[in-house]
Amino acid sequence: MRLRTSLRRAAALALALTSTAALAQISSTLRTFELERLDLNPGAEGSLLLGLGELMPPGTFRGSVALHYAHSPLQLEQDGQTFQIVSGRATLHVAAAYAPTRWLQVGLQLPLVAFQMTGSQADSGFEQPSHVGLGTPGVSLRVGLLTQDDAGGVDMAAELGAGLPVGSEAVLARDPGGWRLSPRLMVGRHFGFIRAGLEVGFLQRPSIAITRQLGASADQIGNELRVGAALATTGRRLRWELNVRGMVPLTNQPGAAELLPGFRYLVNPSFELFGLVGMGVGSAPGTPLFRMMMGGAFGGVTPRRGPGESSVNCEPGLVHTLEECPEMDEDGDGVRNGVDRCPTEPGSVERKGCSAKDTDGDGIEDMLDACPVEPGPAARQGCPVQDQDKDDVPDEVDSCPTAPGPADNRGCPVRDNDKDGIDNDKDACPNEAGPPERDGCPETDTDKDGVPNRADSCANEAGTVENLGCPQHVQPLVELKRDRLVLQGKVFFDAAGVRIQPRSFELLDWVARVILEHPEMPLIVVGGHTDDRGFPDANRRMSQGRAEAVRQYLIQKKVPAERLQSQGYGQDRPIDSNATSIGRENNRRVDFVIVDPELEKAGAPRR
Template sequence: MRRRELLHRGLALALALTSTAAVSQTVLPNFELERLELNPGAEGSLVVGMGELLPAGDYRVSLVAAYAHSPLLLDLDGEAFTIVGGRATTHAAVAYAVTDWLQLMLQVPMVFQTTGDLADTGYAAPSAFGLGTPTATARVGLLTQDEAGGVDLSMELGAGLPVGSAATLARDSGMLRLAPKLMVGRHFGFIRAGLEVGFMRRLRQRITQISSVAQDQIGNELRIGAAIATTGRRLRWEMNVRGMVPLTDQPGAAELLPGVRYLVNPTFEMFAMLGVGVGSAPGTPLFRMMVGGAYGDATPRRGPGESSVNCEPGLPHTLEECPDMDEDNDGVRNIADRCPTVPGDVARKGCSAQDTDGDGLEDMLDACPFEPGLAANQGCPLRDADKDETPDETDSCPNDPGPADNRGCPVRDTDKDGIDNDKDECPNEAGPPERNGCPESDSDKDGVPNRVDSCANEAGVSENKGCPGHVQALVEIRPGRLVMLGKVFFEPSQARVLPSSFGPLDWVARVIKEHPEMPLVVVGAHTDDRGFPADNRRLSQARAEAVRQYLISKGVPSERLQAQGYGQDRPIDTNATSIGRENNRRVEFIVVDPEQEKAGSPRQ
């Protein structure tokens, strides 16, 4: 009795010190009381992350109803002081895997009922109904266990949005609540285990102003969770332990939460949990219970070393997925049953003394009991994957159709020019390798290919460069250039072409016009080394332009000609003699290869 009087006096004194006016009740400060956190993806545990993520594109939507008994108790001189005696909430959660390594999650709690005996405390009771603190979370997968071993490892960052109801004790004061976590898990056959470690950032404050009450401190804390769960069955069990290590003066706490889950169908799961709390940290209940359901991609994946959940009766599955089942209930497991969907005899390896495919072999002796085939082929049909009427066993190219006389392979060189069809630009016409398998062009049909025919439009003989015998060809076509028989002469130190050069230049114009396969011809002019280099380059450029203009006047399209003066930079003979200098003073006609031009090859 004496202690209760001291408690009342202490509360009254706190009210007097903290109130600015004489009021009978004090409102509790803003803070989030709820400690229940769901694992929205929930492939391993309902409340503890095990490093797992949903497969890319999968989703899960959960709805949970929960009750926490006495989540907020204060103790003064050995007597319990009840702030919240009971709290009923619902939690909606959704998880969606954007990729195999990124999962987005959202949890939205709602408070539906809050009870407590505050009649003698001087504090106003919290509101019974209100929105909790929604939490948005992103989880990133770092490692994934596979058949070779390893672990599931992921990290996540959660943010508690400051939109909850302060009057319902469902919102922290003054700041965005952040909660980074690191999670690791592993499959051990039909058992899955995991551990998570997280940090909760929240404002440090007191719930009451009574200095002698030590349990009402809240602030930053470490949150640790561990879980063990069964796998591979529609009915699964799990055991979770969630604890809090305070980073302020508040006391620590832990909850033991066993749970059960049942997969109703591939898209719906029901679950329930009932557990107890240890410790007096605000938000830790004496006991907690919850029930709920999840919709979406609710069937867990088959992990390394696990059996498939789909092998449970009533769930769709494949024979390969469940090798240990006996699909036709004939006493022979699927993995050893030659006829897994038709009841048979153990002595016949699961087959009956019947001929299902009607090919004359009973099923136990038939390697292909559902496809008619030849006895010589153990009852299987002759396979012909490419449908070329050559059986695969004698087909050298079983995936590419071809004639039987070519061993079932396609004809690789249709035109017999030594170049395979996939590299032959003209697979139906024989041609040399230098033309990528295409035949030589011969416009005048004189047997001299256009590429060396100086008279491409007039029949001639090869000895005369493809021109008729009575015509003297003044231009020879060589690889990459036109060689003029004779020189181009200019007035001394001038760019004017002398008339004596008109004849050979007329032949150059004729050849260019008759050979459209020459898209660009560079007119290159050169000088000897007498004089200044800059003057020589200007003179050679002017002479190249003069020749180009002459060829244009003879009908050559301007876009097919380019003038280039090189001056004295590219001699072909010595400049120490008059004959050498004469040879260096020259005009060349370079045929530009379009393919080399695209590849950036230098012009000669």
């Protein structure tokens, strides 16, 4: 008997020592990882947890603070025994979102583990995590892809989220390697007072075993596919939602799912209370038995009125417009706002919400008066004759309703004092008649021969129209056009050279005379041109030299240098075919273009 008792005691002692050694080995093998699985939806459009494809209105900011408790989020099993590593965890979530544009939204989440309850180290053998620490902060960038409108469609958005490598390892709030990425796609739709949506995402994280147990899938973490669905009510201060979140493992780890119903209450247009409670199914690390959350949000928390929805502002105590709430009865007379002719004053149903009164005293009662606060004749349904400019011409027939004018001018003021067909604001000489080409100013005729200077080749000598303004005994060699001087001859140069031949001096003397007699021409561009024989660069240099030779000749004839500019175009601007000798001869030329520098500054092209 003593031997058997001794053997039993020895076996029990050996088993205890073996278990203690095993537990001591386990306690040193618990690795750090991000335990938390709860992600908030920072903008909270549609759901507190899941994106339904919507973005906040542009320029809107939303901030929120929530306290969240998860019960028994981490249990591990060893040799048939289950150990509670984290029996309870309280986390403070701070989140913010801002939409700079209609299609872009940025988000931020900052979790702080406020208190973490752990199991007894003596019972479990696992090393205890810390009680307080910083969680893994997250940033997100959401882009809107589609928007549901009154014609139908869906809301769709894509998001790229990232976990920053600054979480506390001691509190199980940081994955190995630091960074974690979570792209996701979300889609949703409005169905009257219900919104529904789906979200599919991918979580990238290192694939590791959090203990050294072989073949224990509950101890594994790694990449996973996250899916979720949500239903949410709309159009009320108190709104409800139901969220279902699941995880599909892409590595050797168990799956998990959570059912999370919640509520939201709009206290005022800029403050909202919210909460949710739910339970988890599955043994994946971070899946609690149940979780609870309460919090509040501030900023842009009043939901927009979506297609087919009623506005939440139609609830009592919230500011709204009559158009926003057509189903309400603002004045309590039994006639809905949408059909009430007098929605802010009680009336009768027979009078479409109006009372039998005549506010403007024009003899037409308000329900029949198209302008109930302005007197007007019955022929105009009680509206006054509109005459903004008080010129006795009714606006409906007044071509200038904001500027007084006589009836014979269709109510417009007289804007052409000199009757030259050019409005005063565009007429450079509003009190003197002139043609449009001179901006309404009268023609200048220095020699009084009836030919205006702009077309007179002999501006200082009286002549005839037929002879370009020159006397009959003078043969003009230059004709004035609006934008150029047309030569009645050709400027000749030495073959393949730039020297002007003497037979062209008389023609160029006429050019100098015309320029000097017309000071209104501010700048003349002397253009040199060649045919296409030879190399383009050589032709361009030769044409530049010829144009400059003509310019220097004109300067010698007293033409101010600042009124002349030379430009060689080479073969780039032909006026005839280079396939014939006559065409090539025509292309070898010098022309004179009249340029207004002010027009060039304004962007007018040079001809």
